[in-house]
Amino acid sequence: MNSLLAFVVVLGVLIFFHELGHFLIARAFGVGVETFSLGFGPRILGKKIGITDYRISAFPLGGFVKMVGEEPDSEIEPHEVSLSFSHKHVLKKILIVAAGPVANFLLAIVIFFGLFYIYGVMVLKPVVGNIDENGAAYDAGLKKNDQIQSINGISITSWDEMAKLIASSDGKPLDISLMRDEAVMSVQVIPALKITKNLFGEDTKRYMIGIASAGDIFFEKLNIYQAVIESSSQVYKISKLTLISLVKMIEGTISAKDNLGGPIQIAQMAGKFYKEGIANFISFIAFLSVTLAIVNFFPIPVLDGGHILFFTIELITGRPVNIKAREVAQRAGVFLLVLLMVFVFYNDIMRLLGH
Numbered sequence: 001m002n003s004l005l006a007f008v009v010v011l012g013v014l015i016f017f018h019e020l021g022h023f024l025i026a027r028a029f030g031v032g033v034e035t036f037s038l039g040f041g042p043r044i045l046g047k048k049i050g051i052t053d054y055r056i057s058a059f060p061l062g063g064f065v066k067m068v069g070e071e072p073d074s075e076i077e078p079h080e081v082s083l084s085f086s087h088k089h090v091l092k093k094i095l096i097v098a099a100g101p102v103a104n105f106l107l108a109i110v111i112f113f114g115l116f117y118i119y120g121v122m123v124l125k126p127v128v129g130n131i132d133e134n135g136a137a138y139d140a141g142l143k144k145n146d147q148i149q150s151i152n153g154i155s156i157t158s159w160d161e162m163a164k165l166i167a168s169s170d171g172k173p174l175d176i177s178l179m180r181d182e183a184v185m186s187v188q189v190i191p192a193l194k195i196t197k198n199l200f201g202e203d204t205k206r207y208m209i210g211i212a213s214a215g216d217i218f219f220e221k222l223n224i225y226q227a228v229i230e231s232s233s234q235v236y237k238i239s240k241l242t243l244i245s246l247v248k249m250i251e252g253t254i255s256a257k258d259n260l261g262g263p264i265q266i267a268q269m270a271g272k273f274y275k276e277g278i279a280n281f282i283s284f285i286a287f288l289s290v291t292l293a294i295v296n297f298f299p300i301p302v303l304d305g306g307h308i309l310f311f312t313i314e315l316i317t318g319r320p321v322n323i324k325a326r327e328v329a330q331r332a333g334v335f336l337l338v339l340l341m342v343f344v345f346y347n348d349i350m351r352l353l354g355h
Contacts, residue, residue, distance in 0.1 A: 002271060003267045003268055003270060003271030003272075004267060004271075006267070006270035006271045006273075006274045006281070007263070007266060007267035007270045007271070008060060009270070010266065010270045010284070010285055010288060011060055011061070011266075012038060012060065013107075013285055013289075014104065014107075014285065014288060014289055014292055015038055015039075015060075015062060015063040016038060016063070017103050017104060017106075017107045017289070018063070018100045018101070018103055018104050018292065018296070019036060019037075019038070019063045019064065019065050019100065020103060021099035021100045021101075021102055021103025021104070021106075022065045022096060022097070022099050022100045022103075023036055023065050024099065025095055025096045025099035026065065026067055026085070026096045026099075029088055029092045029095070029096060030082065030083065030088075031067050031068065031083060031084070031085045031088060031096065032051055032052075032067065032068035032080065032083030032084075033051070033052045033065055033066070033067055033068070034051060034052065034053065034066045034067065034068060035052065035053045035055065035064070035065065035066035036052055036053070036054045036055070036065055037053075037055045037056070037057050037063055037064050037065075037066075038055070038056050038057065038060070038063045039056055039057035039058060039059050039060045039061075039062065039063055040057050040058070040059045040061070040062050040063070040064070041057050041058040041059040042057060042058045043055045043056075043057055043058075044056050044057060044058055051068075061263065067085040067096075068080055068083040068084050068085060069081075069083070069084025069085050069086040069087060070085045070086070071086070072086050072320055072323060072326075074086070090311050090314050090315045091315065093311050094308055094311045094312065094315070097304050097307045097308050097311065098297075098304065098308060100296060100304050101292070101293035101294075101296040101297050101304055102293070104289040104290065104292050104293035104296070105235060105289070105290065105293045107285075107286070107289045108231075108234075108235045108238070108286040108287070108289040108290045108293075109231045109232055109235050110231075111231075111282055111283070111285060111286035111289070112230070112231035112234045112235065112283075112286055113227050113228060113231040114282075115231075115279055115282065115283060116222050116226075116227040116230045116231055116234075117222060117224065117227040119219055119279060120219035120220050120221040120222055121219065121220050121222060121230055122217055122218075122219055123157070123158045123160075123217060123218055123219070123220050124158060124159035124160065124213055124215075124216070124217055125147065125158070125159065125213075125214070125216040125217060125218060126147060126148040126149075126156050126157070126158060126159050126161070126162045127145060127146070127147045127148075127159075127213065127214040127216045128142055128143070128144055128145065128146045128147075128148070128211050128212075128213075128214060129144060129211070129212045129213050129214035129215060130144070130211070130212040131143070131144060131210060131211050131212075132210030132211070134210065135192070135208070135209055135210015135211070136189050136190055136191060136192055136208075136209045136210055137189055137209040137210045137211045138210060140176075140187045140188060140189040140209075141187055142176075142178070142187060142189070142209075142211060143180065144214070145180075145214060146178045146179070146180050146185075147178060147179045147180075148162050148176060148177075148178050149177045149178055149179055149184070150176070150177040151165045151166070151174050151175070151176050151177075152165075152174060152175050153175070159213050166191050166207055166208065166209055167206050167207050167208075168207075169191045169207050170207070171190065171191055171192070171193060171207055172190075172191075173188050173189070173190050174188065174189050174190070174191065174209075175187075175188055176188070176189055189209050191207035191208060191209050192207065192208060192209070192210075193205055193206070193207055194206060194207075194208045196208070202253065235286075235290055238287060238290045238291075239290055239293075239294060242290065242291055242294050243294065261344060261347060262341065262344030262347065263344075264349070265344075265347075266288070269284065270284065300333045300336060300337070301326070301329040301330040301332060301333030301334075302330050302333040302334055302337065303333065303337075306329070306330075306333055310326060310329075
């Protein structure tokens with residue numbers, strides 16, 4: 001599968017489930033749906049069932065669900081009032097709008113659940129790789145390929161468990177039990193406070209002993225309950241990291257130029273992950289699904305979050321936001337999105353040119 005085809009598959013899955021969320025909740029609340037479209041622009045093919053035209057449109061960078069009476073000023077025939085979106089209670093309108101990004105969160109959870117339940121979770125073994133000759137581990141006599149078994153009597157099964165115990169040591173001596181060449185040994189190591197770079201390139205202080213992982217891994221099988229917890233946790237971690245990254249880009253801590261990509265970069269990454277295997281490709285879809293959900297919740301007019309903002313104001317004030325004010329806000333929202341698209345396309349092209 002080449003990058004373009006992989007891109008179409010990724011985008012198609014994300015858009016379908018997003019619009020399906022809107023569609024299902026709209027129908028559950030009795031709202032009529034006139035169009036369910038994957039893509040924008042001219043209709044390529046489709047089928048009309050009842051009042052709904054299910055279609056695939058020419059431009060795949062998006063999709064939409066068009067509901068009866070979607071716009072507050074739209075003319076509604078008397079027999080269509082019961083099907084009208086605008087005539088539903090404001091809480092129902094909020095739930096219909098929120099259902100799209102929520103569906104993307106649920107899609108990510110389902111994908112990760114399937115992967116964790118089938119393959120298990122990848123665990124990095126607590127096996128020592130490179131050792132810093134100026135570090136505490138070197139002074140204590142640790143060697144490459146030593147496998148850490150316990151720290152201060154606490155059993156260690158993963159590198160992550162070991163790293164957390166060292167980081168929370170406050171510099172106090174650690175009694176480490178390890179396996180070396182089939183022999184069990186014990187050493188005492190005193191962690192040192194070091195300044196390192198975090199994921200965002202910022203200086204951070206952390207207690208360390210000066211070892212790197214050997215890279216040995218194993219897959220730990222999970223039961224259904226564990227897979228549910230792990231998949232939900234994974235979506236939470238991706239959401240948190242995405243939001244922190246966006247805040248730091250706004251602050252200028254990390255470069256938006258280096259970290260924001262558009263359709264070209266997504267297509268390249270989709271092709272790359274597909275070549276690495278179906279599990280990696282599906283994981284990539286789940287990651288993007290979380291990102292899409294978060295972005296759609298931003299309170300920017302024309303995005304789902306913008307509509308939710310308008311309806312929340314209506315819920316508080318007891319009356320809809322002035323149509324003229326909404327139109328002005330939506331134009332501003334479109335302008336911001338166009339600027340963003342131009343920026344990410346520029347970034348993509350510069351990367352292709354090697355700049």
